[in-house]
Amino acid sequence: MALRGVWQLQKLIVSYCNWGGSSRGIRAFMELELPVFKEKNPQLEVVTELIRGQHPHLKAFYKNKNERVICVKNMDPEDVLHHATRLRNALGRKVIKLRTRHVTNKPYLSISSHAVCGTIFISFFLVCCLMMKSKVMFIVNSGNGSRYRYRYCSSCYLFSSLSKNKIGLMIKIASER
Template sequence: MALRGVWQLQKLIVSYCDWGGSSKGIRAFMETHLLAFKEKNPQLEVVTELIRGQHPHLKGSYKNHNQRVVCVKNLMPEDVLLHATRLRNALGRKLRAIKHTAWFGGAVSESVMLFAAGILCISTIIFVRYNG
């Protein structure tokens, strides 16, 4: 993804094994889709790396010096292309949990319900006492 018009992924490293069966999909990806992917993304440096005896993976290096590694063992070439595109579209920020404030948490809504139920009980008791 581009942040202010600048693509954040600088380098994509395609690591594979020329012998292992788990690299079959990434080898097919390199034969069919990699050249077109390079042509569509001239801002991106794409490097292939032969690592024997290891499962294949894609490693993305971003401008903010973060890296993301995606294991692509036993995937089809289209799935490898999908993961490469997702790495390209990512901003490279670290993944973190979304923090919820107290206004949106379950505890506040439960206490509001209990407060409303308490008013309802008090008003019912007062109504019964005055009418009874």
């Protein structure tokens, strides 16, 4: 791929064995597809390399000093052309793991057990649930470190406890502190 109009792939080395069966596809690629690939990509230096007793591979050298190697053993000429085109289109950057946040359809909310914070949050929570029109679960932390889980369903306007405790416990915890 061109970055600001400059192709990033400088050199492509096509390594093969003239005897091994795993190089059959790349030998056919060199006869049929490679001359056309060279004509379409004059900016690219394509070199063939005979390596006996090894599996065939494509080695790409990029302008940012990175290199990639792709093994193409037992592949058809079309597959080898596909991999060569992918190497040409790549920028040559290292592959990094994308860290994304987990998005869920059932959000979990945690509230404190303080009287002011708890009651304000419970009223805010009810308004949010009514707006979302969905089932939402939230956790109430009591002062002694125990946690209680409750589910609010906006379709039936009811709280239901997911633990052994009653629903009044949530109101009591929120109003005590």
